[in-house]
Amino acid sequence: MPQNNSELKNKRVPLNRETIIAKALEIADEEGLENLSIRKLASALDRSAMALYRHFGSMEEIQQGVVARAFTEVDTAPVPGERWDDTIRRTTASIRRMHLRHASAHLYLAEGAAWDPGLREHTERVQSLHGNQGIPEDILTRAWRIIDAFLSGFIVNEISEMEHADSLPAADKPAWLDTVEAAYSEQAFNDGVEIIIAGIRGLAAPDPCEWRTPTED
Amino acid sequence: MPQNNSELKNKRVPLNRETIIAKALEIADEEGLENLSIRKLASALDRSAMALYRHFGSMEEIQQGVVARAFTEVDTAPVPGERWDDTIRRTTASIRRMHLRHASAHLYLAEGAAWDPGLREHTERVQSLHGNQGIPEDILTRAWRIIDAFLSGFIVNEISEMEHADSLPAADKPAWLDTVEAAYSEQAFNDGVEIIIAGIRGLAAPDPCEWRTPTED
DNA sequence: ACCTGAACACCGTTCAAGT
DNA sequence: ACCTGAACACCGTTCAAGT
Numbered sequence: 001m002p003q004n005n006s007e008l009k010n011k012r013v014p015l016n017r018e019t020i021i022a023k024a025l026e027i028a029d030e031e032g033l034e035n036l037s038i039r040k041l042a043s044a045l046d047r048s049a050m051a052l053y054r055h056f057g058s059m060e061e062i063q064q065g066v067v068a069r070a071f072t073e074v075d076t077a078p079v080p081g082e083r084w085d086d087t088i089r090r091t092t093a094s095i096r097r098m099h100l101r102h103a104s105a106h107l108y109l110a111e112g113a114a115w116d117p118g119l120r121e122h123t124e125r126v127q128s129l130h131g132n133q134g135i136p137e138d139i140l141t142r143a144w145r146i147i148d149a150f151l152s153g154f155i156v157n158e159i160s161e162m163e164h165a166d167s168l169p170a171a172d173k174p175a176w177l178d179t180v181e182a183a184y185s186e187q188a189f190n191d192g193v194e195i196i197i198a199g200i201r202g203l204a205a206p207d208p209c210e211w212r213t214p215t216e217d
Numbered sequence: 218m219p220q221n222n223s224e225l226k227n228k229r230v231p232l233n234r235e236t237i238i239a240k241a242l243e244i245a246d247e248e249g250l251e252n253l254s255i256r257k258l259a260s261a262l263d264r265s266a267m268a269l270y271r272h273f274g275s276m277e278e279i280q281q282g283v284v285a286r287a288f289t290e291v292d293t294a295p296v297p298g299e300r301w302d303d304t305i306r307r308t309t310a311s312i313r314r315m316h317l318r319h320a321s322a323h324l325y326l327a328e329g330a331a332w333d334p335g336l337r338e339h340t341e342r343v344q345s346l347h348g349n350q351g352i353p354e355d356i357l358t359r360a361w362r363i364i365d366a367f368l369s370g371f372i373v374n375e376i377s378e379m380e381h382a383d384s385l386p387a388a389d390k391p392a393w394l395d396t397v398e399a400a401y402s403e404q405a406f407n408d409g410v411e412i413i414i415a416g417i418r419g420l421a422a423p424d425p426c427e428w429r430t431p432t433e434d
Numbered sequence: 435a436c437c438t439g440a441a442c443a444c445c446g447t448t449c450a451a452g453t
Numbered sequence: 454a455c456c457t458g459a460a461c462a463c464c465g466t467t468c469a470a471g472t
Contacts, residue, residue, distance in 0.1 A: 015455085015456095037444085037445065037446080038445085038446065038447085039444085039445075039446090047456075047457095048456065048457055048458075049446085049447090050447090050448090050456075050457070050458085051455075051456055051457080053447080053448090054454090054455070054456080058446080058447085059445095059446065059447090112377050115378075115381060116377075142404075142405065142408055145371075145374075145405040145408075145409070146367070146405070146408060146409045146412065148370070148374060149366075149367050149370035149371035149374055149409060150363070150366050150367045150370055150409075151370065152370040152373065152374065153365070153366035153367055153368065153369040153370025153371070153373070154362075154366035154370070156369065156370070157362075157365060157366055157369065160329050161332075164329075164332060188359070188362045188363075191359055191362075191363060191416075191420070192362070192363045192366060192367075194416075195363060195412065195413060195415075195416030195417075195419070195420075196412060196413075196416075198412075198415075198416060198419065199408075199411075199412025199413075199415060199416065200412075202412070202415065203408070203412075232436090232437095254463085254464065254465080255464085255465065255466085256463085256464075256465090264437075264438095265437065265438055265439075266465085266466090267437070267438065267439085267466090267467090267468095268436075268437055268438080270466080270467090271435090271436070271437080275465080275466085276464095276465060276466090
């Protein structure tokens with residue numbers, strides 16, 4: 001049975017890294033990264049599971065690709081004249097918003113450390129942003145670890161809590177849960193970021209911390 | 218073929234929640250929680266996989282049990298007269314040490330948020346510790362969220378990084394690196410804890426923050 | 435009461451083959 | 454060059470049966 005071109009175009013998207021990852025993120029957004037499988041992905045692309053192995057070596061590689069793709073949505077553009085702490089406020093907020101946009105995908109499940117292939121490019125972009133601002137290397141290293149830990153921990157907890165809240169009858173909530181539940185909100189996130197920024201100033205003292213992204217002229 | 222009692226005792230440990238979880242933690246410590254399976258666990262206990270379903274409803278329940286069991290190793294005892302910030306230093310360090318002791322188990326994979334059945338008891342112990350010290354409830358709430366995020370994020374990153382370092386070729390990894398890495402990690406952890414404690418003092422100002430665990434007399 | 439084997443509906447991945 | 458079906462060695466879980 002011959003099929004014409006328009007029929008093929010509807011189902012048979014050209015197969016390459018980009019289209020595979022795009023479809024994978026779509027499925028992850030609907031069912032979660034933990035429910036993404038090669039067979040499911042292949043069937044959504046109207047291909048056999050094995051066809052995907054021409055483009056990816058393993059399921060892990062596909063998951064890393066999905067995370068990398070989501071991180072391209074994060075705002076890491078240099079803003080001339082921006083002070084280092086405003087850069088931190090802007091980039092961390094953007095990362096959090098990206099994760100909330102893809103909350104159902106559970107991206108944190110595949111998100112390894114900063115040297116992970118999926119996060120490497122993102123990490124380099126943000127690090128060079130701060131490097132260009134003139135932050136001393138040892139301060140940047142120490143600051144990075146604390147921010148990175150808080151950020152990833154906060155996001156995992158926040159998304160888990162969001163999903164749990166939807167599935168819990170109000171009468172069953174013990175009193176101590178309020179403390180935990182109230183924890184994850186916009187204000188909570190900002191509290192943490194401000195505390196860490198103040199802490200970095202403490203680490204760098206008596207440096208006035210006037211590091212800024214260079215202006216054009 | 219009749220088997221005598223001593224032969225049975227060697228292989229056939231009595232089957233209950235406790236012995237199942239103990240064996241599950243053993244396997245997780247060797248292969249990681251992600252490679253623990255009901256079939257593997259049952260075979261290690263010389264039973265069929267289905268025998269375990271008399272004691273646990275699902276694999277998830279077993280994993281939560283493993284996490285809960287590991288958390289009983291954490292030092293959350295009340296120390297009369299101890300100031301709140303020293304309690305934070307002590308309990309967070311103990312949680313980190315527990316995770317490092319079970320680093321290969323990847324316990325964080327099953328560690329949900331604080332309301333997760335596996336962490337519920339632990340959470341209640343620590344919260345009541347601080348409640349008894351007289352920390353105002355709103356301060357405890359704000360402090361908890363930041364510490365919890367930093368702690369879980371730091372531990373995941375630290376263990377991931379340790380394993381990444383282990384997989385480096387020996388030539389790329391001089392002998393002194395272990396010490397430096399370990400020391401740096403320790404310092405980074407303490408940096409974060411101290412910054413957050415200072416931040417909590419800022420949130421509570423002008424309160425002198427002299428909250429302490431009650432003494433006996 | 436306690437445990438079993440067989441079966442179901444899935445996985446990721448490898449292999450040899452098809453056009 | 455690109456894709457396929459069949460197979461392998463696993464999963465978690467359900468069912469009906471055995472002692």
